[in-house]
Amino acid sequence: MSLLSLAQALRVSFQNLTRPKNTEPLPWKGSRERAERYRASFALVHDEHGEEACIGCMLCEKICPSQIISVTQGPKAPSAATGKPRGWCTDFTLDLNACIICELCVQVCPADAIIMMRVQEKPGFAREDLLLTMEKLYANEKLAKLTWATPTKLQEMQDPKPKRPEPVAAAPAKDAAPIKDAAPAAGASSAKDAAPGAESAPAAGTTPSKDAEPAKEVPPVKETPPASDAAPAAGTEKPSDA
């Protein structure tokens, strides 16, 4: 019997000769399919008026656990497009050497300025290659459609009480939304919240503070479920349309 079990080991390894290869030589040949939410590198984006979206609020610098972002705040100046005064960022560096890809900087950005993208990591040949300066970050913007999480989207996903009745009501007419990135995000959130709204009964027992709110929102939200499939795709493609 015991010798038979030794033969079993031989059988298992022989069986595996016929299985497909499980590894691929990277990055020269083949490539691994990245998950939709994969996050690797950063970009800074322009807003819908073609201005730099970053308002230099330094929140990302403050929250970064590795303290690798440095933002230089510029003086407030009116935006060329809207004329309203807003903050500007004069310098922005992000040191990928020490980044732990925690997504916190993306999570907190109030202006949807910094995003993480689904790109393949590239090895650098010098430390400077991994130091993302402001130019590099803006150059990365052309990859922006590879992103999954804009800050708004992340926050919408986590929000226990989605509190934006206007975008929800305006969800069918997406172009009416004030911020470009927020439009698909709102669409996604409304679609997501639609489902919980419909089935909020089991959740209500343990989260007493919230059972009133979703219940109120159920009627307007219920029309949007068809959008739920398209929402993530819309989120990634919208910036390229503009």
Next chain:
Amino acid sequence: MTVGTTYETPRAGERKGEVRTVNVGGMRVPYHLTLLERPDPYLDIDSYDPEADLMALNMGPQHPSTHGVLRVKLYLDGETCIKAVPYLGYLHRGVEKLCEKLTYVQITPIVDKNDYVSPMMNELAINMAFEALLKVEVPPRALFIRTVCAEIQRVASHLLWLGTFGLDVGGGIGGGATLFMHTFREREMCLDLFENLTGCRFHYNTHQVGGNRHDIPEGWDQKVKRALGHIASRVDEYEAFVENPIFKARTIGVGVIDPILAMELGVCGPILRASGIDFDLRRDAPYAAYDKVEINVPVETAGDAYARYLVRVREMRESIRIALTLLDGVPEGPISALKPVKGPTNVKPKPGEAYVSIESPRGELGTYVISDGSPNPYRCKLRPPSLHAAALLPYLAPGSMVSDIVATLGSLDFILGEVDR
């Protein structure tokens, strides 16, 4: 829960018949293990037989089988170990101090790196402690997601353990490497699931105070079902590969831990369960969504490396079952009880303290936090199960050969990142 060995060990052979148990501190402990002779970990080497030609061998910090940077100083008489002294601290990163400096929001991605084989558990433990401080109730959807993730992580962690244990007893250029590659192939599936959920294969930062940061994406549950079903079938294959006379010869009767010693040292998890003590926090002090499922805790009484192997493999199956059961019942609803984080100082608990412990793949992973009302903890003490497992080494190594020490080290499954913090 039945208590008893399912295979013949040298010690079980002496007893014949059913396992007698004695009551130690309310725990049923197999009788034969209470009689074990305990080596003296503080043996004075100078007073040891002066005739013996002892050799001091520094195993580690760079050694293929110390699983990181553990250094064990072995005093060898021939190939038999007389005394073993583990030296810790080569991987000390000051995580507890860092926790005092960072805010509650920033800590999660940092503690990810403690037990770098199951980051999901670190996040869960520390965030549960913060939630206990804040007294927030986590929405059920988040609890279910957390539990499913934790179980998948347990499978991934045990898969990694099985592979590296194969390396330890079977060699990196040999059957062990084949087992290693096979388990990593399946572990990769678990990591792909996490990648789909959180965007990272490892060090996810997906838990936050009050809930989760990422909701389940579309079709994820189908992926989980497919992957876990696949892994369940592959576990049979590992058993066919491993359970043969060679593996048994290397593990049965090796590194026998008596449960009383284990309890004295605070060892828990699969090691304790392999020594005959039926203790599992998931069942005995349910957290997250574990009270929603029935949990069968595998227990073995032999206390040797083979028993630990059996316990872990059964736990893998059990985890797959739990994850699949919970996955069907994930309720709809929000995934976080608090407002989304918009700044580093968003979370500010009232002054107080909390201790929360969870069952990580290695045992009780505890977090003790004291808050003084500021946005960063006043003190954050982590209780890693691996540290206690590493403490067993001076008791297990004396009297065994170098090969057995390696097998014992492997079967204890400690993670140095967690031991040293």
Next chain:
Amino acid sequence: MMEGGLLFGNPWLHGLIMGVIVLSGAMGVAAYAVWFERKFAARMQNRPGPTEVGYGGLLQPIADLLKLLQKEHLIPRSADRPLFNLAPVLVVIAPLATLAVIPFGPGLVGTDPSIGLLFALAISSLMVIPVWMAGWASNNKYALLGAMRAAAQAISYEIPLLLAAMVPIVLTGSFRVGDIVAAQEGGRWFAFWPPGPGFFAFLLFFFASLAESNRIPFDIPEAESELVAGVTTEYSGMIFGLIYLAEYLHTFIASALAALLFLGGWQGPGPDGIHWMLLKSLLVFAVIFWIRWSWLRYRSDQLMAMCWKIFLPLGLVLVMASAIWVQLR
């Protein structure tokens, strides 16, 4: 064509030419054995294996060789320099000398003395001395432990190996390898023909030579999870490559001997010749790799216990059984 088993009348000329052919052939086989093993193991583990150098990594052994040649040859300060440098050279000499008496086909042999088999086993087991030398000269504890294990293992497994080889010797009545192969004429391979002892002797020979050549499940001297790299811990560059090469040569010789003694050597269905010999020995070689990448490793005391408690008595019984067979025939 052959006069007294010589291809070229003059034994000196014959020895020289055959030496060149056999040595270069064996070196090539050893180098490509590494490639084959890497590919084979990789496929078992669902990996692609070497792919970069040449088609399917076929030039990998040459690239490895060049890499090893370029590497610095480090000698630890506390090592015993002369011994440290001498050991790897001696390690290769043992298997290369053994190749002299191993025939790869009718007449394809350096020399076929009347004690050929004895010579082969004796010389190949000499390998343990330079291995011990290397372990001692490295002045490294892991190397020393590995060398001690290697010596203990090689010495004890010498006996079952010899006993297993005794079975074909008894059945043939000659130590000459050529005679042993000739006695297996007509498909009566010793692995199968005297039904009982032959087969078990084959298994015994196979496993004992696994232990002799330090292959899994008996690769205890270089158990890299315990002893880092055993005797080779301190070696680097080409001098490490020599030890590595010697191991592969040793394994190849063991499989060639198994093919000669038990599987009918160069005889086979259809025309006899070197192709059968190569096929059989490479098949045994492949099985060794298959086992190597499928099994785990024994502990050294278990290995010794197995040798003295199982293999040795089995060997004695087999020799007795074959002697009885010869008497009764």
